[in-house]
Amino acid sequence: METYDVVVVGARCGGAPAARLLAGQGLRVLLLDRGARGSDKLSTLYVHQPGVAFLRAWGVLDEVRATGAPPITELTYRVRDVVLRAPGPEVGGGNEAYAPRRGDLDAILGRAAEAAGVDVVHEASVTELVHERGRPAGLRYRKAGRWHEVRADLVVGADGLRSTVAGLVPAESYAVHPKLSCCVYGYWAGLDAGFEQHQGDGLWVGVIPTAGAHVVACYFRQSEFARVRVDVAGAHDRCLRAAAPSVAERLAGAERIGRLIGMGDQQNYFRTASGPGWALVGDAGHHKDSLTARGITDAFVQADLLARAVAEAGSLRPARLDARLAAYARERDRRMMPFYRSTLAVARLDVEAERLAELRRIAASPELRARYGAAVAGVLTPEEYRLHDAALAP
Incomplete structure (x- = not known):
């Protein structure tokens, strides 16, 4: 014992x-x-900025950097005609996120x-x-x-x-709460991309830089999982072309590392x-x-x-x-x-008119973009963000 x-x-x-x-x-x-x-x-x-602040406080951030995972200091979010670029918030001595x-x-x-x-x-x-x-x-x-x-x-x-x-x-x-999404992701070397999110109707694409590669993840509604799992490569390709055609074009010149992985247990x-x-x-x-x-x-x-x-x-x-x-x-x-x-x-992967209008307003304001980046990182709770956002509304 x-x-x-x-x-x-x-x-x-x-x-x-x-x-x-x-x-x-x-x-x-x-x-x-x-x-x-x-x-x-x-x-x-992905480790958001508040998580990186813990790594810094625990004295292991230099080791994480040494793995080759690049610093991520900006988010690009595209949905229909909206392109929103939000800076990473300053937390605990830095504004970078990492994805080791x-x-x-x-x-x-x-x-x-x-x-x-x-x-x-x-x-x-x-x-x-x-x-x-x-x-x-x-x-x-x-x-x-x-x-x-x-x-x-x-x-x-x-x-x-x-x-x-x-x-x-x-x-x-x-x-x-019932499962809402399912996902297919893989790793690609040689992709020219930062930290990107692309949303379509019932679809979402996330691109995350890591050591020597990028994770490219395609999300679908959970109701699609039975169909997605039959042909994960085809589903991944269809999602990219529908929700993130610019990523699909760039992937044509990149090299996939390993197999695609389907994940439905969300x-x-x-x-x-x-x-x-x-x-x-x-x-x-x-x-x-x-x-x-x-x-x-x-x-x-x-x-x-x-x-x-x-x-x-x-x-x-x-x-x-x-x-x-x-x-x-x-x-x-x-x-x-x-x-x-x-x-x-x-x-839920819904694209609503009200949400699009909100994103357009955020994209046009440097202050709101900074607040949006802080909310995504978890520096602000959704309630705190909405209260401040309402106060800035015209």
């Missing part, structure tokens, strides 16, 4: 920072992950956790929780054919959409974020359509909120810890819910 203060399940964008921040408080932390070290993951890759490959980013975050004193174990499958006095007191996991039992005062689930920890505690789902939900002796971080506790690419940044926010809650508890004694974990859950929902609602609105 191994004894720790905290065991975190999932060593990616939610779990690795949470483990590192908790270890920085002097706690003994074990970080488990079922994947191999440095393994890749389905992802939009997940194998690189997750490895960097894992190394930072190890450097902080976290014990990291990969290729470990969690099978059950250990309970004591009506609360989790650790877990059991299997690695290389051997069983291990870990005792800990706090169990953190950061193990993604299909979280084992969320199922074991169990966490209740709420604010669940779940939208919240799960209970905490309970006696446990908490959830990242996709384990909250997931929304990937079209707005908020997953990584939101995971960073939640890791920071959880670490602050544990620090405020000042002790891992149940009464103090559980009260602060409950406060963490409330704050997570307060932070995440506005962007959840706005993502659901965008992921």
Whole structure:
């Protein structure tokens, strides 16, 4: 039997920072992950400016830059006759976003956790929780054919959409919304493009620069997924020609790297974020359509909120810890819910006359373009943006 203060399940964008921040408080932390070290993951890759501010504060931004992911300081959004170019907002000492490959980013975050004193174990499958006095007191996991039992005062689930920890505690789902979009994406080398978004009727194209390539993602309504999955290459090409013909032309001179990947499991939900002796971080506790690419940044926010809650508890004694974990859950929902609602609105892929008129007005005003960029990055909540936008209206 191994004894720790905290065991975190999932060593990616939610779990690795949470483990590192908790270890920085002097706690003994074990970080488990079922994947191999440095393994890749389905992802939009994009880290918004507030997420980059965390990377800067955690001292790993130079490593992220060294992966070759270029700085992204402007967004181009095209829909019908509207072309809107919005600058990235200044957050924490810079205005750049980045889209590093997940194998690189997750490895960097894992190394930072190890450097902080976290014990990291990969290729470990969690099978059950250990309970004591009506609360989790650790877990059991299997690695290389051997069983291990870990005792800990706090169990953190950061193990993604299909979280084992969320199922074991169990966490209740709420604010669940039907799937809205599906996606086909791939990587291209030699594409001349910045960070671009193109919208058509029922279609959306996202172009994101990463290390040595661009991600080109085509989104469709979820009702199209059965048809899209039959011919992902044909669907990707049709989407580009209809919604982003300029991207289709430029791709003709680029080289696709690897295969196209279809993604239909665009779940939208919240799960209970905490309970006696446990908490959830990242996709384990909250997931929304990937079209707005908020997953990584939101995971960073939640890791920071959880670490602050544990620090405020000042002790891992149940009464103090559980009260602060409950406060963490409330704050997570307060932070995440506005962007959840706005993502659901965008992921319907509707092009409305009212929205087009609003975008034309934004495109014509440098101040509104800056506010729009701040809203996309998550510096402003949708409510804050709308209130300020209304005040500027003629």
